[in-house]
Amino acid sequence: MVRRMYQLALRAALVAVFALSGSTAIAQSPVTAPADFFGHELGADRELARWDRIVEYFELIEGESDRMRVIDLGPSTEGNPFLLVIISSPENLANLDRIAEVSRTLADPRGMSEAEIAALVSEGKAVVAQSLGLHSTEVAGAQSGPAIAYDMVSRNDPETLRILDETVMLLLPCINPDGEIMVVDWYRETLGTEYEGTGLPFLYHLYAGHDNNRDGDYLNLVESEYIAKVMYRDWKPQAYVDHHQMGPYGARMYVPPYSEPIRPGADPLQWRELAWYGAHIAYKLEEHGMAGVLNAGQYPGWGHFGWHWITPFHNITGMLTESASASLATPLYLHPDQLRGGARGLPAYEAQSNMPNPWPGGWWRVGDIVKQQVIAARAIQDLAARNRETVLANMANKALRQTERGRDAATRSYIIPLRQHDGPTSQRLVNTLLKSDIEIWEAQQAFDVDGMVYQAGTFVVPAAQPKTGLVRNLLGRTLYPDNTWTRGRDGSPLRPYDTSTHTMAEVMGVRVDELGVEVAGEFERLVEPTTLRHYSSGDRLRLDGRHNASYQAVNLLLDEGVQVERIDRAGGSLAVGDFVVLDAAPELLEAVASDSGAEFAAMDAGPGVEHHTIERQRLAMYQRYQGGNMDEGWTRLMLEEFDFPYTSLRDTEIQAGSLRDKYDVIVLPHDRTQTLMGGNDSRFGPARPVPEQYQSGLGDEGVAALREFVEAGGTLLAIGRSSDFAIEKFELRVRDVTAGLPSTEFFCPGSTLRVKFDTSNSLALGMPATGYGLFWDSPAFELLPASDSERYHRVVTYVDRDLLQSGWLIGEKYLANKAAVVSADVGDGQVVLVGIRAQHRAQTHGTFKLLFNAFIR
Numbered sequence: 001m002v003r004r005m006y007q008l009a010l011r012a013a014l015v016a017v018f019a020l021s022g023s024t025a026i027a028q029s030p031v032t033a034p035a036d037f038f039g040h041e042l043g044a045d046r047e048l049a050r051w052d053r054i055v056e057y058f059e060l061i062e063g064e065s066d067r068m069r070v071i072d073l074g075p076s077t078e079g080n081p082f083l084l085v086i087i088s089s090p091e092n093l094a095n096l097d098r099i100a101e102v103s104r105t106l107a108d109p110r111g112m113s114e115a116e117i118a119a120l121v122s123e124g125k126a127v128v129a130q131s132l133g134l135h136s137t138e139v140a141g142a143q144s145g146p147a148i149a150y151d152m153v154s155r156n157d158p159e160t161l162r163i164l165d166e167t168v169m170l171l172l173p174c175i176n177p178d179g180e181i182m183v184v185d186w187y188r189e190t191l192g193t194e195y196e197g198t199g200l201p202f203l204y205h206l207y208a209g210h211d212n213n214r215d216g217d218y219l220n221l222v223e224s225e226y227i228a229k230v231m232y233r234d235w236k237p238q239a240y241v242d243h244h245q246m247g248p249y250g251a252r253m254y255v256p257p258y259s260e261p262i263r264p265g266a267d268p269l270q271w272r273e274l275a276w277y278g279a280h281i282a283y284k285l286e287e288h289g290m291a292g293v294l295n296a297g298q299y300p301g302w303g304h305f306g307w308h309w310i311t312p313f314h315n316i317t318g319m320l321t322e323s324a325s326a327s328l329a330t331p332l333y334l335h336p337d338q339l340r341g342g343a344r345g346l347p348a349y350e351a352q353s354n355m356p357n358p359w360p361g362g363w364w365r366v367g368d369i370v371k372q373q374v375i376a377a378r379a380i381q382d383l384a385a386r387n388r389e390t391v392l393a394n395m396a397n398k399a400l401r402q403t404e405r406g407r408d409a410a411t412r413s414y415i416i417p418l419r420q421h422d423g424p425t426s427q428r429l430v431n432t433l434l435k436s437d438i439e440i441w442e443a444q445q446a447f448d449v450d451g452m453v454y455q456a457g458t459f460v461v462p463a464a465q466p467k468t469g470l471v472r473n474l475l476g477r478t479l480y481p482d483n484t485w486t487r488g489r490d491g492s493p494l495r496p497y498d499t500s501t502h503t504m505a506e507v508m509g510v511r512v513d514e515l516g517v518e519v520a521g522e523f524e525r526l527v528e529p530t531t532l533r534h535y536s537s538g539d540r541l542r543l544d545g546r547h548n549a550s551y552q553a554v555n556l557l558l559d560e561g562v563q564v565e566r567i568d569r570a571g572g573s574l575a576v577g578d579f580v581v582l583d584a585a586p587e588l589l590e591a592v593a594s595d596s597g598a599e600f601a602a603m604d605a606g607p608g609v610e611h612h613t614i615e616r617q618r619l620a621m622y623q624r625y626q627g628g629n630m631d632e633g634w635t636r637l638m639l640e641e642f643d644f645p646y647t648s649l650r651d652t653e654i655q656a657g658s659l660r661d662k663y664d665v666i667v668l669p670h671d672r673t674q675t676l677m678g679g680n681d682s683r684f685g686p687a688r689p690v691p692e693q694y695q696s697g698l699g700d701e702g703v704a705a706l707r708e709f710v711e712a713g714g715t716l717l718a719i720g721r722s723s724d725f726a727i728e729k730f731e732l733r734v735r736d737v738t739a740g741l742p743s744t745e746f747f748c749p750g751s752t753l754r755v756k757f758d759t760s761n762s763l764a765l766g767m768p769a770t771g772y773g774l775f776w777d778s779p780a781f782e783l784l785p786a787s788d789s790e791r792y793h794r795v796v797t798y799v800d801r802d803l804l805q806s807g808w809l810i811g812e813k814y815l816a817n818k819a820a821v822v823s824a825d826v827g828d829g830q831v832v833l834v835g836i837r838a839q840h841r842a843q844t845h846g847t848f849k850l851l852f853n854a855f856i857r
Helices: 002-017 033-036 051-064 096-107 114-123 140-154 158-166 177-190 209-213 221-233 268-287 307-314 367-388 388-407 421-437 468-475 503-508 549-559 586-595 630-641 651-655 672-677 699-711 721-727 849-855
Strands: 068-077 083-089 128-133 167-172 238-247 253-255 259-262 293-295 317-324 332-333 362-366 413-416 441-443 447-449 452-454 460-461 511-515 523-527 540-543 563-569 579-582 600-602 609-612 619-623 647-649 666-667 715-718 732-738 749-757 768-778 781-783 792-798 804-806 818-825 829-834
Touching: 002 051, 033 051, 033 140, 051 068, 051 083, 051 140, 051 177, 051 388, 068 140, 068 221, 083 140, 083 221, 096 128, 096 388, 114 388, 128 221, 128 367, 128 388, 128 586, 140 167, 140 238, 140 367, 158 167, 167 221, 167 367, 209 238, 209 630, 221 307, 238 268, 238 307, 238 367, 253 367, 253 447, 268 293, 268 307, 268 317, 268 367, 268 388, 268 699, 307 317, 307 468, 317 367, 367 388, 388 468, 388 804, 413 421, 421 503, 421 549, 460 732, 468 503, 468 732, 503 768, 540 549, 549 563, 549 579, 549 849, 619 630, 630 672, 651 699, 666 721, 672 721, 699 721, 699 818, 699 829, 721 732, 721 829, 781 818, 829 849
Parallel strands: 128 167, 128 238, 238 317, 253 293, 619 647, 619 666, 666 715, 715 829
Antiparallel strands: 068 083, 083 167, 253 317, 332 362, 413 460, 413 511, 441 460, 441 523, 447 452, 540 579, 540 600, 563 579, 563 609, 732 781, 749 768, 749 792, 749 804, 792 818, 818 829
16 A cells, blocks of 8 residues: 555656646746646647647747757758757857767767867767657657656756756657648547547658658658758767657557667677666656566667667667557557567566566556656656766767777778769769768779779778768678577567668669778868769760669750650660750750759760650559558659659549540559558558548459550559559469468568669660669569460569578578569550569669659650
8 A cells, every 4th residue: 555655646746747737846937837838738638739839839938948949950841840959058058069069079089089088078968869759640759849848947956957967958859740740630630530549541751651760871851861960960969769659559668778689780888878778767767656668678679770770870879769659649448468468578468577567457648658758858868967977988989999890890991983883873872871971082093902993083981980880781781680589489580670681882773892901092081962963065965874863864854845865776875775865955954964963975966876755654653541651652752853743643533544544654652452452451450440531442443444544555563562463453474472481481571682684675774784672572473374475574583593682581492583573565555563672762773763764765
């Protein structure tokens, strides 16, 4: 009874302390409490504060408190404010530029003496970044942001004052503002109906949806650009945490460290610091009576390269918290027998050393999640404040040790030669690496390494730099571990959290030479984005058909009515697939070259070889509801980046037929036949009710309309698992050789595989003879015996042996010499089966042309 009374008293104190009623630890604060501004406590049942009001609240309390500064980093994808809220003591806020400079210097202290480093450690403040609201249906995060801020600016107890004096909090209170607005509006619209608490019918980010945390490396989204600028370049914090939510039927909260396996390349201190911070978070949660806290479980140390998993390779202690979800803002009741284990590190839902206090069940509310996140946010700042000098000293320590590891590594230099199959894309890779503040040098003169001569303009990425682990994972061959941690008891492989490799150079189709020596020569360090753009004037100009940028240039020229030819037979300086631009105004060419990065080369005369005038195809792409399709969103982003006009097709327009009158090409993004047809994807649990206007599925009418479209001369391009749909509904003589195989026989979770391109096929124009394809939840094709086999064409084929470049592959024999991309003539049209993920997350630049060639003929 005494223990129960203590828990109740502590819980009541927690509500009072953490911003939900407006009191402080010592005295009433003049800062407006969230409840007074929003009209309800943050986390109240069936109440969600909308982003526009949250922005107003931050602006209000910035004016009321001398402990906070609000910075609008710029517009989000859809034009909403993207905020950075800096919280610290008034003295620190007055000295932010110097604090940031010290933090950046300690992140790369090469060339400094021990005494100079020690002086900076003594002077500096621990900088900790925290982000919320990335996944918008995880609604508590955006609600917790104002509560965390109020907790810090309104309290005056010794712990709070120490945190303010010793640390700087970089609070990113909602890193997907657009989605927050969408979800709040949806929740309010459905409140009190049978649809209350259901997920959004469409993507909660214009392009990425839930995938918006898979962009910490490529930085394709504007929101990612803002975060990278804060964390990778401007501040370089010592620690970072991303607060999330997970499913409702397990632990109440996951906190660091991660479970096995870990990704190689980070300094060992990173994994120790993860455990250090995580233990303190868990300790504080237990101290406040929060049950069901799990650490060292469920989330592996090898994950995607989103924010919390990529930051350890920036020498930032990148952490994740995950709270159990309710039904958006609607409370959820859970019975004890509904609570389950089965995750990594939690085989059963019962007490164990990393979850000693299981939650017994009952009502679970958003308010519970807000309390957890406020406690966790404070705990991280508290540990950094108590150990400020240790945290700062080890930032420098990690940087210097990682530099030495790079100097002693098997690969000591990553060379990006000037001569590339697609030069502008290699420039894009270099510029992307620069955004992550990776050290890159450009050769000012030719240099020689063991008889290999590299031209001036070659880029060198030394392994001997603080971010050597990041360099290794983005540019070097990466093999996912196959061991006890990655196999179940029955020997079946455990699926990685995302793709099993994130080797940027491979999927972008950029050649990188890994050398075991540090190169010597005349080099200049890159500090600004670079370009290889060459612009020539003349009546006839050549665009290299191997370059992705050339397709963007062609689109921009076609928009202006310029005639563009394509070469059908090689001759002179022209290769098959090259473009020839006729009679374009010089000022237009200069603008196009600047916008696209394309290289225009002068020609003495017209093509003089077989060629044809190109036509841009009328392009459409299927867009469904059912929560939206992330692959569709990323494909839209790719199309817009390269200036391909397109139309989004909903079910009703497809079912209405007469598609050939309006379109030449229809794209089906990666999806499952069941979902395309309108059924619920059983992998994600039982179906929930959906308003009629958001019900989705092609049905038999849609299938008939697509068949009519193709037979009348249209092209249907099916990506990934949509190929299964096309094979079945068009009765193609093709089968997926991986279908039905157990994972012990065949398993390939997001890996780069070696392939051959048939460059005589129009779909593979501009491709190299060999390269890599990303295999992830992909079919692989075998052509079955048929009397009309001439209708089928292999475009991309897996090599016959040693298929794996990076990632994890079990069962190579099933893919060897099988097709990765097949086209089939159907009536007067064509069905193209793209098994590899040719445009995955707008990242796989090396295979974009397999799609581009279908869009420009």
